[in-house]
Amino acid sequence: MKRSVEGRFLRRLLKWFRGHRRSFPWRETTDPYRVFVAEFMLQRTGAQQVLPVYRNFIEQFPDLRRAAQADEDAIRRTLRPLGRVKRYKVLARALGLLAATSEGRVPRSLGRLLEIPGVGLYTARAVLVFAHGRRLGLFDPNIYRVISRVFGLSSSRPRAHTDPVMWSTVDRLIPRGMSREMNLALLDFAAAICRLKPRCPTCPMNDICDYYRRTGT
Ligand code: SF4
Numbered sequence: 001m002k003r004s005v006e007g008r009f010l011r012r013l014l015k016w017f018r019g020h021r022r023s024f025p026w027r028e029t030t031d032p033y034r035v036f037v038a039e040f041m042l043q044r045t046g047a048q049q050v051l052p053v054y055r056n057f058i059e060q061f062p063d064l065r066r067a068a069q070a071d072e073d074a075i076r077r078t079l080r081p082l083g084r085v086k087r088y089k090v091l092a093r094a095l096g097l098l099a100a101t102s103e104g105r106v107p108r109s110l111g112r113l114l115e116i117p118g119v120g121l122y123t124a125r126a127v128l129v130f131a132h133g134r135r136l137g138l139f140d141p142n143i144y145r146v147i148s149r150v151f152g153l154s155s156s157r158p159r160a161h162t163d164p165v166m167w168s169t170v171d172r173l174i175p176r177g178m179s180r181e182m183n184l185a186l187l188d189f190a191a192a193i194c195r196l197k198p199r200c201p202t203c204p205m206n207d208i209c210d211y212y213r214r215t216g217t
Pocket of ligand 1: 206211
């Protein structure tokens with residue numbers, strides 16, 4: 001990636017984000033338990049679909065202790081609108097394990113987070129970024145779409161989110177002290193502008209974007 005393009009991309013992204021930031025309750029907290037619950041629900045599920053489910057869940061189980069004491073059936077009923085039937089079992093196991101270990105706290109280390117059922121690299125990093133402000137990039141197919149289009153990069157792996165080169169590429173994009181803001185900006189930009197069907201003509205990146213230069217669409 002060219003440093004000059006990278007710098008312009010980051011400056012414009014932050015400027016765009018300040019006028020278009022999406023607001024969700026899990027973005028207004030750094031409580032590790034609430035961040036964990038939100039990130040778990042957001043796995044392969046859109047934020048708007050998660051919103052009422054998250055609100056209801058937090059109302060019923062406002063902290064880890066109460067969530068871990070809940071029976072599986074109560075968690076199943078709360079998660080049912082998400083439509084992924086087996087997920088409640090994994091969440092119930094994860095919450096039970098969290099309450100039983102780490103002194104009832106969500107771990108602060110990547111290795112420990114990855115030991116929790118249902119937690120992959122994205123979710124573990126998201127907890128570290130949004131609850132603990134760690135300087136790490138998040139990388140999923142949406143962020144890959146943005147990065148690959150703007151910088152003309154592509155992963156050598158069929159599943160780019162398993163590519164360590166891509167993870168370190170996105171890590172390098174995160175300025176010191178701005179991990180939370182920059183990751184949210186990337187997520188929102190991918191959702192609003194650089195969508196599957198991109199909105200290039202009105203995009204603030206179009207004069208620096210490799211994809212737009214090549215396709216003009
Ligand atoms: Fe995405 Fe188009 Fe913007 Fe490039 S110009 S970042 S492809 S929306």
